[in-house]
Amino acid sequence: MIDVAKAEAEATEWGIPLREWMELQVKAFGNFDAFGHPRMEDEADEEWRGLVAQVLIENSLASKASRYMQCCCYAYLYECKGAEKHNLFSPIYCDLRFCPRCAPRQFARLIEKYEPIVKEVSSHRKAGFRLREITLTTRNTGTLEPAQIKRFNLDIKKTLKKLMEHVEDWGAIWCDEVGFNNTNLHAHILLYSPYLTQSQLADVWNQISGHQVVYIKEARRSGAKALIHLLKYVSKPPSSNAEQIGLLEVGFHGIRRIHALGVFYNFAGGDTDNERSEWEACPHCGAELTKLPGSVRIERAIMDGRTFVGTKSTPRRNAWVN
Amino acid sequence: MTEELRKEQKGFKIWLNPPKPGGVIRFLGEFHPPAGQFFFFPKDLAAMGLGPGRYSVLAPESGPYRKLLKRWQSVVVSG
Numbered sequence: 001m002i003d004v005a006k007a008e009a010e011a012t013e014w015g016i017p018l019r020e021w022m023e024l025q026v027k028a029f030g031n032f033d034a035f036g037h038p039r040m041e042d043e044a045d046e047e048w049r050g051l052v053a054q055v056l057i058e059n060s061l062a063s064k065a066s067r068y069m070q071c072c073c074y075a076y077l078y079e080c081k082g083a084e085k086h087n088l089f090s091p092i093y094c095d096l097r098f099c100p101r102c103a104p105r106q107f108a109r110l111i112e113k114y115e116p117i118v119k120e121v122s123s124h125r126k127a128g129f130r131l132r133e134i135t136l137t138t139r140n141t142g143t144l145e146p147a148q149i150k151r152f153n154l155d156i157k158k159t160l161k162k163l164m165e166h167v168e169d170w171g172a173i174w175c176d177e178v179g180f181n182n183t184n185l186h187a188h189i190l191l192y193s194p195y196l197t198q199s200q201l202a203d204v205w206n207q208i209s210g211h212q213v214v215y216i217k218e219a220r221r222s223g224a225k226a227l228i229h230l231l232k233y234v235s236k237p238p239s240s241n242a243e244q245i246g247l248l249e250v251g252f253h254g255i256r257r258i259h260a261l262g263v264f265y266n267f268a269g270g271d272t273d274n275e276r277s278e279w280e281a282c283p284h285c286g287a288e289l290t291k292l293p294g295s296v297r298i299e300r301a302i303m304d305g306r307t308f309v310g311t312k313s314t315p316r317r318n319a320w321v322n
Numbered sequence: 323m324t325e326e327l328r329k330e331q332k333g334f335k336i337w338l339n340p341p342k343p344g345g346v347i348r349f350l351g352e353f354h355p356p357a358g359q360f361f362f363f364p365k366d367l368a369a370m371g372l373g374p375g376r377y378s379v380l381a382p383e384s385g386p387y388r389k390l391l392k393r394w395q396s397v398v399v400s401g
Contacts, residue, residue: 027378027394
């Protein structure tokens with residue numbers, strides 16, 4: 001593979017551009033491995049994705065399995081309507097929750113969505129209100145079924161609403177989480193509320209869900225940092241085991257992982273990535289873009305000299321669940 | 323090529339290719355072809371004191387005869 005620092009140093013020393021440095025390497029060695037072998041480098045990743053996809057297929061989620069396998073391998077093609085008809089491409093992502101490529105992107109989108117309101121409440125706090133970090137846990141049953149996760153989320157909602165009965169302007173965001181390489185379902189909650197004792201929380205949680213272990217503390221970090229701490233679980237793979245990842249995708253199929261209540265629900269910022277983005281226009285000339293039919297492998301699009309234009313909104317992503 | 327034209331033309335950059343892949347490419351400097359020529363023959367490199375080997379020669383981007391010249395040339399000086 002190319003050593004960029006060495007290449008740049010030599011090109012500068014010899015007074016030639018990097019393009020000519022590359023041509024010289026080809027002249028001297030006949031062939032030059034500039035970027036490594038794409039297929040060879042992808043093999044381990046594809047094998048791992050194959051194992052996850054297998055679990056999805058076994059659980060009647062063939063379409064998700066296909067998306068997971070093809071994530072970032074193919075691209076949609078675009079052409080601008082300008083005089084020069086610039087050629088562009090946009091990678092096709094799977095948008096699955098536990099995809100190592102898509103999870104960090106979803107994390108970034110969630111931060112953009114919730115950061116404004118969290119910052120707002122922490123800088124203009126109501127008297128007696130604080131941001132509090134709560135963890136609610138369940139007994140580990142060894143399995144993760146969609147019905148179980150739905151019930152868990154409903155219990156959290158009921159618990160928070162009961163605790164905040166007659167309280168105005170409170171808000172909560174929570175993220176469903178499982179322990180690393182196990183099925184220990186729990187939720188991290190960022191609650192904007194008046195003072196609440198651990199025993200109050202434990203009593204209501206136990207009354208509604210039958211589970212007992214809870215944890216609460218005042219968020220000592222800034223609102224934005226507390227939000228990042230809460231949402232970091234979205235970007236972290238909860239398992240190193242492909243089968244476990246597959247089972248998590250099955251468990252969370254059709255279920256949101258991030259939930260918001262109260263002011264955090266009402267005033268969440270826009271998901272700008274889902275709305276009209278700068279890529280609605282050609283990055284070269286600003287002309288409108290037309291989507292061409294079909295898709296090609298990304299390396300083909302790059303070899304054809306197309307320009308990367310980020311992700312485009314698709315109907316699936318407009319109905320995006322986190 | 324007249325001497326004036328020759329001087330007007332920028333130098334050719336010359337590198338010695340390594341004998342084996344993975345070796346080091348050595349930059350030798352910028353040179354002008356001998357009077358009356360607008361590119362290098364192997365004998366020219368030998369006359370310049372360059373030993374046997376394969377050389378990569380990069381012609382200047384502009385100058386007389388630019389369109390007649392290949393940008394890159396491989397010149398082999400035999401032992």
